Amino acid sequence: MPRLILASTSRYRRDLLARLRLVFDVAAPGTDEAALPGEPPAAQARRLAAAKATAVARQHPDAWVLGSDQVAELDGTALGKPGGREAALAQLGAMSGRSVAFHTAICLAHADGPRLEFLDTTLVGFRALAGEEIARYVDAEQPFDCAGSFKSEGLGIALFEAIESRDPTALVGLPLIATARLLRQAGFLLP
Numbered sequence: 001m002p003r004l005i006l007a008s009t010s011r012y013r014r015d016l017l018a019r020l021r022l023v024f025d026v027a028a029p030g031t032d033e034a035a036l037p038g039e040p041p042a043a044q045a046r047r048l049a050a051a052k053a054t055a056v057a058r059q060h061p062d063a064w065v066l067g068s069d070q071v072a073e074l075d076g077t078a079l080g081k082p083g084g085r086e087a088a089l090a091q092l093g094a095m096s097g098r099s100v101a102f103h104t105a106i107c108l109a110h111a112d113g114p115r116l117e118f119l120d121t122t123l124v125g126f127r128a129l130a131g132e133e134i135a136r137y138v139d140a141e142q143p144f145d146c147a148g149s150f151k152s153e154g155l156g157i158a159l160f161e162a163i164e165s166r167d168p169t170a171l172v173g174l175p176l177i178a179t180a181r182l183l184r185q186a187g188f189l190l191p
Helices: 011-018 041-059 085-094 131-141 156-157 176-185
Strands: 004-008 063-074 077-079 097-111 115-126 158-162
Touching: 004 011, 011 063, 011 176, 041 063, 041 077, 041 097, 041 115, 063 176, 085 131, 097 176, 115 176, 131 156
Parallel strands: 004 063
Antiparallel strands: 063 077, 063 097, 097 115, 115 158
16 A cells, blocks of 8 residues: 555544544644735635645655645635634634635645645534623633634534535544545555
8 A cells, every 4th residue: 555644733634534544644744824815715725735745745755645724714714723712712703693614625645746636615604602602612622723713523513503514524624535535546445
């Protein structure tokens, strides 16, 4: 089987990829994740997933490298990871009663040139949230390293009215249905 490297230090992506029961290494891509001026959120997710995968693939020419990135979009504007309590409160307050798109891109790259890519867009409908509900959630789960300030795989699910998705793992950070398809195309043996 080919060698596989996950170009991410995200524990969420590492745990998701482990579900496929493949042996893989992890490498930090060291990619600047800043948006380019005027860059739409979906394009940003695609660009960053490819940048992460190709950066690590150049360092490991014998391996296939999986890069991924997720960008939340509210009214055409990208929402980053909050990094702290106040920013998380503000993000969730802005998303209250609204629909937010989460663009999750993956890129499977090899140093000799091939790149396989996919973009998932998941729509999350937030219920109307009172300030004290938001504060209770943020204090309980501290989702400061998550785009959109929530963990859908945890207590964050209580914030939603609905999720529209082709792949329930995409919202956590790695769409496994598409990842498995790309890995099979690259020669990995999966069911």
